[in-house]
Amino acid sequence: MSKADLFLEKKRRGEKIVVVTAYDAPTARIEAEAGVDIILVGDSVGVNILGYAHEREVTLADMAHHIAAVRRGAPEIYIVGDLPYATYDTPEMALASSRALRDAGADCVKFEGAQPGLVAALAAEGYDVCGHLGLESQHQDVKRRQGKTAAAAAKLYDDALAADAAGQKFLVLELVPQELAGRITRAIRSATIGIGAGPETDGQVLVVNDLAGVTTRDFKHNRRYGQLGAALSGAISAYAADVRAGAFPGPEHSFHMVDDERAAFETWLRGRAGFTPGRA
Template identity: 40%
Template sequence: MKTLSQLLSMKEQKEKISMITAYDYPSAKQAEAASIDTILVGDSLGMTVLGYDSTVEVTLEDMIHHGKAVRRGAPNTFVVVDMPFGTVGVSESQDLSLAKQLYQQSHANAIKVEGAHIAPFISRCSNIGIPVVAHLGLTPQSVGIMGYKMQAATLEAAEKLIQDCKNMEQAGAVMIVLEAVPSDLAQKISATLSIPVIGIGAGNGTDGQVLVYHDVLNYGVERQAKFVKQYGDFSNGIAALSQYHEEVKQGTFPSAEHTYKKKIWDEVTPD
């Protein structure tokens, strides 16, 4: 299994780290077969596979359910699972209890949390052996406040983000995801920290990249973000299903090649 020490070594040797989201057994199996370094079971599953309007509706039970499926599909890949909205910031004891539940039941290698305010939470998790990935910059769970736009666009905001990232590392974060920040800032942060920095919409100067599985394969996606590149196209699914529908209606499916044949009735002896 890919380990945290291997990922740290990749950063030291300046080998880029690949990360992709996966939400179920078949997508995780594909990711592992493609030798992807890390899988993120992101709360983006709320929109991509559960049909929610945002990540805010995703529950801890959702993340555990999908995390377990991903682990079964990718037993040898480093898997990170998101702590969903509302599970961090209630109380110290409850936060830690929910983190333990997610980490234990999903069989993840690490959990991920959003926001610059979670340094104390990271420290508490680290103290009991739960590896935590921090997510800064654009944090989807807070889009109701910050909106979907580039973050840290001023010198003051950039300096704050640098300090926030340092605070995450000092608190014990094992990795940082930076989303939708200027590329030169992301590169500077990556060079400053000793832990891997994974970018999404943050340029190629980070230690690695993450994209959403459905965005990469154009699978049920209505609009693409600026930083997304498609590497495949699953968008012809409607046409394929329509053809299946018509063939069933017309009686042309199943054809002989899709049919089991045995003349059972000819073997029956009449009374």
């Protein structure tokens, strides 16, 4: 049984799958220790870590770099990596890009849109594939809810079935109505991972910066479980104040040379040509 099949078994047993993003080794280590099931190294790294204005700016090299960091931090966890914009326009491109992410440490590759042909091509080469329907950040400039009309919902439903038949292992459903997400989840073999798609999916994913309060943006689909941004700001402000006041470092943060070594050093300094006492 493959790693992905273990998650499909969880779906069959009705056990929820916990997914969260990570972009670096320390965060990945913390998430693994906290017991998450899957780490997603998403193209959200662009706006959350790299300072890009849009996910479309993320490169394949960016993704490989951050996937490798996450793998070092969480050697055993299942990692899904995003194929960035314009790196999977053809099956040949998708295979080459997927190879780069797998070499960096990804167990599964994810891409946006209804492309069952790409799913089939990647699956035929032994890749675990995660689809992504609903809001597609790489391709939609305005981030709004999807599948609100019957016609739009029907298309997403059919797209999900087609990708499932092509061999995907997972399907992210983003910002789609709960009713539609539930219908898709019950209709396909793949494990569905929701974000803003209600509680009926097989699992949930959130961006770690959003759930931990690193960012201050408010989203309807997010619950802020911490205030790390405020805590970090407070810690750095306190540090800056202590440095400026001369309160840090204190005696407990410093160390001294032993007496004979210090004396030898001072003797050496006095013997240097041009040495002036009191000058560093």
